[in-house]
Amino acid sequence: MNSKKGPADAKSDEEMDNGKGAFVTGQYPNLLERYGHAQEEIEARLADAWRRLFGDDERTRIYYPSGDDMGYMLDTGNLDVRTEGMSYGMMMAVQMDDKALFDRLWRWTWTYMHMNEGVHAGYFAWSCAPDGTRNSSGPAPDGEEYFALALFFAAHRWGEGDPPLDYAAKARDILRACLHNGEQGPGYPMWNRDNRLIKFVPECAYSDPSYHLPHFYELFALWADEADRPFWREAAAASRAYLPLACHPETGLAPEYAYYDGTPNDERGYGHFYSDAYRVAANVGLEAAWFGATPWMAREAEAILRFFADKDPADYRRYRIDGTPFEEPALHPVGLVASNACAALAAPDSPHAREAVALFWRTPVREGERRYYDNCLYMFALLALSGRYRIWMPAA
Numbered sequence: 548m549n550s551k552k553g554p555a556d557a558k559s560d561e562e563m564d565n566g567k568g569a570f571v572t573g574q575y576p577n578l579l580e581r582y583g584h585a586q587e588e589i590e591a592r593l594a595d596a597w598r599r600l601f602g603d604d605e606r607t608r609i610y611y612p613s614g615d616d617m618g619y620m621l622d623t624g625n626l627d628v629r630t631e632g633m634s635y636g637m638m639m640a641v642q643m644d645d646k647a648l649f650d651r652l653w654r655w656t657w658t659y660m661h662m663n664e665g666v667h668a669g670y671f672a673w674s675c676a677p678d679g680t681r682n683s684s685g686p687a688p689d690g691e692e693y694f695a696l697a698l699f700f701a702a703h704r705w706g707e708g709d710p711p712l713d714y715a716a717k718a719r720d721i722l723r724a725c726l727h728n729g730e731q732g733p734g735y736p737m738w739n740r741d742n743r744l745i746k747f748v749p750e751c752a753y754s755d756p757s758y759h760l761p762h763f764y765e766l767f768a769l770w771a772d773e774a775d776r777p778f779w780r781e782a783a784a785a786s787r788a789y790l791p792l793a794c795h796p797e798t799g800l801a802p803e804y805a806y807y808d809g810t811p812n813d814e815r816g817y818g819h820f821y822s823d824a825y826r827v828a829a830n831v832g833l834e835a836a837w838f839g840a841t842p843w844m845a846r847e848a849e850a851i852l853r854f855f856a857d858k859d860p861a862d863y864r865r866y867r868i869d870g871t872p873f874e875e876p877a878l879h880p881v882g883l884v885a886s887n888a889c890a891a892l893a894a895p896d897s898p899h900a901r902e903a904v905a906l907f908w909r910t911p912v913r914e915g916e917r918r919y920y921d922n923c924l925y926m927f928a929l930l931a932l933s934g935r936y937r938i939w940m941p942a943a
């Protein structure tokens with residue numbers, strides 16, 4: 548891996564796709580400051596959002612302590628606990644250097660969600676009730692990928708502890724299951740071993756564009772089992788090649804689910820730009836902050852920013868990826884505002900980047916029943932736009 552190459556030094560798409568690995572910048576753009584906010588103001592906003600999400604404000608909280616040493620993130624709209632939310636909470640906690648919170652979330656996850664046996668052994672049940680009862684024995688791969696990276700970062704910030712706080716060992720176990728389940732008995736890998744694309748669920752043959760995190764896979768290529776490192780490097784390249792196929796060239800919108808050739812998958816009625824898909828903009832933004840933007844990433848960010856520039860969040864809808872609106876309103880407009888703002892990291896000079904970030908800055912965290920997903924995307928956006936969403940490397 549090369550180092551000290553900043554986001555300004557945009558790489559060609561080929562350079563990112565050649566399987567040789569991306570660049571660690573070691574520097575994180577603070578777009579909020581660049582766009583005129585004082586550092587104290589930014590810190591205050593971060594602290595306030597953190598309090599609202601993880602404190603005891605019943606209007607905005609999404610975290611609930613449980614017993615002496617556990618806690619969970621509640622999907623307040625569905626009244627369940629999801630691997631998505633638990634892994635997001637862990638990623639937020641490690642970025643904010645809150646080990647106590649991280650450990651509470653991980654203990655809950657390990658106790659109630661981790662599966663030791665059955666066809667999905669080594670994975671985590673994607674949805675549980677707040678008392679820990681499983682609602683499903685199936686996993687959702689976006690949880691596993693976030694768990695793995697959050698655990699590596701925890702190991703690098705705080706060191707390995709006793710099981711289950713042996714973070715890096717657990718991260719490697721998860722990634723091993725993700726690639727090798729099914730090789731010696733029943734089960735399915737979470738990545739298609741031939742095309743190297745992440746699946747929507749292990750037993751299906753299609754993908755969810757918002758699950759593609761090439762910037763995570765570059766780091767798995769450094770820290771996973773040695774034998775699997777080449778796969779992770781290739782998975783990063785495969786995802787970078789896949790996203791341009793899945794995202795509409797004019798609007799930048801991705802469908803929730805897509806086939807391996809990128810075409811929207813309407814089989815289950817989710818081949819449109821809806822909740823899951825909002826994360827593509829945030830992912831592109833974070834990848835740009837970490838490793839720089841390829842020309843495609845900059846074009847993709849510009850397209851999304853342009854598409855939403857003349858739209859009022861109160862009127863956000865479900866859209867076909869060509870931009871045709873449905874009557875149905877967006878379920879998570881605050882999350883969409885937040886993710887769109889992140890896209891500015893890949894195109895900071897685009898004419899709509901400042902407006903998107905200003906809109907986010909004017910938007911408060913969400914209150915009410917549907918707040919969980921919005922507020923997760925909100926916190927990630929605040930971290931990314933302030934240069935506080937970072938790669939934690941192993942101590943030298």
Ligand SMILES: O[C@@H]1[C@@H](O)[C@H](O[C@@H]2CO[C@@H](O[C@@H]3CO[C@@H](O)[C@H](O)[C@H]3O)[C@H](O)[C@H]2O)OC[C@H]1O
Nearest residue numbers: 622629631673685686687689690748822823920
């Ligand atoms: O069928 C399930 C499938 O639903 C599950 O996917 C997880 C849940 O949906 C995704 O995020 C949701 C986006 O919409 C918001 O309204 C929800 O609050 C979010 O949770 C999430 O990324 C997936 O992990 O995966 C397993 C399948 O069996």
